Amino acid sequence: MTEQNETLLNLRVITPDDYPELAALMDMVYPDIGGAWPKATIQALVNAFPDGQVCIEDNGKLVAAALTIKVDYNRYASKHTYKDIVSDKEIAKHNDRGDALYGLDVFVHPEYRGSRLGRRLYEARRELCRALNLKAILAGGRIPGYRDHANLSVNEYIDKVKRKELYDPILSFQLANDFDIKRLMHQYLPEDKKSKGFATLLEWDNIFYEEDTVSIHEAEKSIVRIGVVQWQMSTARSLEDLLSQAEFFIASLADYQSDFALFPEFFSAPLMGLAPEKSPVEAIKFLAEFSEDIRNRFSQLAVTYNINIIAGSLPVQEKNRLYNVSYLCHRDGSIDEQYKIHITPHEKRDWVLDGGDTIKVIETDAGKVGILICYDSEFPELGRLLAEQDVQILFVPFWVDTKNGYLRVRTCAQARAIENECYVAIAGSVGNLPRVDNVAIQYAQSAVFSPSDVYFPHDAIIAEATANAEMMIYADVDLNKLKLLNTEGSVNNLKDRRLDMYQVKTLNK
DSSP states (O other), rough: OOOOGGEEEEEEOOOOHHHHHHHHHHHHHHHGGTTHHHHHHHHHHHHGHHHHHHHHEEEEEEEEEEEEEOOOOHHHSSOOHHHBBEEETBBOOTTTTTTTEEEEEEOOOGGOOOTTTHHHHHHHHHHHHHHTTTTTEEEEEEGGGGGGGGSSSSSHHHHHHHTTTSSOOHHHHHHHTOOEEEEEEESSSTTOOTTTTTTEEEEOOTTTTTOOOSGGGGGGOOEEEEEEEEEEEOOOOSSHHHHHHHHHHHHHHHHHOEEEOOOOOBBTGGGGSSSSSSHHHHHHHHHHHHHHHHHHHHHHHHHHHOOOEEOOOOOOOOOOOEEEEEEEETTSOOOOEEESOOOOIIIIIOOOEEEEOOOEEEETEEEEEOOGGGGGGGOOHHHHHHHTTTTEEEEEOOOOHHHHHHHHHHHHHHHHHHHHHOOOOOEEEEEEEESSSSOOOOOOOEEEOOOOOSSSSSTSSSEEEOOTTTEEEEEEEEHHHHHHHHHHHHSSSTOOOOHHTTOOOOOOO
């Protein structure tokens, strides 16, 4: 191998002129199964699918290569043999209309093994699969190490390789490159004595694959802009006064092309100051009288400003019972609601609120979202139920009066982001309301959190407001990164759950 400081690697497509070097390399790597492919076969591959044939050269010397074709996924995701891929005349059966890649071969010069050249070629193949919007990469994988373990059944051998109790030069490498074993294939390549004719059908799924859409409007949105309002609690002279303040923030976030505007829990509380003589129970019922008008006005603003609005939370009276409800006003005019599930001791004691009994993921034009109102964020079961429904963004409108309370909400929100592999936005209120009992003071530092992994900020904070200052923040979140995290993250919190030991079940009515 070239000395380290003289190595100059270059990944490029294969040309017909590369055949002599390519053939010499194949003869060196595969003396036991026929050596090099005929020149006509390589020429046909280069002509039919040039982007699929790549090599790595070191200072002009060809030292590794990967050969690939396109195939019909449904045909080759089931059992087949090598002859189904390569005809008797040794011409690979490339299908230009295929919806999957098929890895014919990856081979590396013996002197370069350990330099991760094979990994580079596999990554190039994955990038090609994504770029062409294909479903998957398929491959028939030999298991040459099996010859040395004839005392084991082939299934036992594969299981031990998967558990890293045994090493197979091909299968171990493919498993390390995120391929999954789909099935065992017998007599795949009968002349392969080392594998005793067996091969594994391997698959790598393209998580970004999208079925053809009728129009661009049906394509799934990837980059989503979240706007968060850190709301100033101050004296309100009227409902219109409060709504004017809200519209200012909605308009401002819409100017920044935000997809969502998140308001805090009980942001309408200043209206209780219009009746300062009422008891706490009477005051919250008085506040509930405004909630329908606020919800309807927010819905109008969502349509007017083309932005989805999470209207914090509002007290709602239904059949002599009071609930704490968050409304999601879609920009198409529709409205969804999420009732607060867990009621704090203060809400029970002073306002006699009841909890809801349904938790749900809400489909929007900018992803699948859930709402956990303040205290609800401190119960991991709710976040996990939403994760079971593929939630991508959690919105947490909150109201707290002390930094202790704020840190509970913040810490739990960050935990929900990590354990459920989603984004979490929290919005709180600041300031004070001297004329309103039970909502007199506020503490907040609103933020948008991400999971904690290599695809995200080092501190898992995408955006953060200044503590206790009226302001708005916005943050762009990439939903595709959640897909990468789920499949290729340094940890896989959702995948690695021990469902044989525990499960979370919902009893939604």
